[in-house]
């Protein structure tokens with residue numbers, strides 16, 4: 001089949017639920033901010049620096065992938081740095097055709113220059129507001145909410161959860177935990193998740209990326225996560241039986257036995273729990289062997305609530321439209337699948353239901369109706 005041009009995918013409205021603010025800086029901005037604060041970089045040439053991030057993140061291990069964030073977090077310790085990075089994030093996503101985004105970062109990692117947690121949040125919000133206003137003036141409107149992340153190896157999740165609730169009416173739409181997964185189960189932060197539930201607030205949990213089913217099970221059944229950050233290892237609970245005898249079909253042919261879902265996978269599908277899948281990031285950390293072999297295909301075919309995301313645009317040298325282009329190339333997906341992914345994401349957003357519907361009915365569906373025609 002004839003693929004869809006990347007340039008057309010850029011123009012289509014897209015929804016992004018899993019994008020790290022400190023994983024999406026422009027290389028040129030890192031170079032300028034690093035010079036201002038005296039931080040030493042692997043290269044001061046923006047193009048080479050961008051290549052360095054992708055190569056260093058291409059490590060096959062989440063722990064080594066995460067080491068690259070030292071160079072982005074280092075230049076996000078001042079109000080100016082945070083404001084600029086947030087503003088450019090909104091502009092870059094909007095220029096890529098993203099109409100709604102939830103951008104996450106860990107405020108506790110931005111205190112080294114003496115800022116308070118509240119000052120960090122306010123600097124990011126101010127930058128996002130300015131970037132969104134400029135994007136709207138450019139004819140590419142975008143709405144951006146933030147998720148406040150607590151680092152799973154640290155012990156500040158309760159404090160960050162309270163910070164998120166404090167700013168729930170001024171830009172924070174949810175909470176998350178991130179960082180190395182193995183050895184740091186989500187139940188370490190149970191108090192924070194129980195607090196958020198009592199506050200009727202929303203949260204996602206990075207789970208099922210570098211560690212498997214127990215992490216996903218805890219995130220959902222102990223912690224009450226609304227969504228799964230990655231969740232890709234849920235496929236460990238799905239048995240694809242290529243060798244089982246094929247069943248006869250009505251037309252006299254044979255048909256492979258359908259995949260069998262374990263109890264956890266069945267629960268996630270039945271409850272329509274959204275999976276924030278990040279194909280390129282998963283290939284870099286070794287969670288998937290390649291895009292072509294990425295479990296997103298199986299999860300799509302089995303009608304899980306699949307969404308596609310960037311995770312870290314800088315470390316993966318990617319964008320929302322690039323991730324979608326890779327999927328169309330690998331699986332022959334067309335506008336129908338891209339619309340399905342986009343509506344899945346919009347349905348799974350943490351903003352109020354009526355506001356999600358407006359974006360689905362007034363922005364997403366009309367645009368895809370034209371593309372499908």
Ligand SMILES: O=c1[nH]cnc2c1ncn2[C@@H]1O[C@H](CO)[C@@H](O)[C@H]1O
Pocket residue numbers: 020021022023062066069073104105106109149178179180206209281311312
């Ligand atoms: O894919 C991921 N898995 C787990 N942690 C991550 C991933 N990407 C980024 N971070 C971590 O989240 C922090 C806040 O944004 C980043 O500093 C990084 O350490």
Ligand SMILES: [Zn+2]
Pocket residue numbers: 018020178206229311
């Ligand atoms: Zn992530």
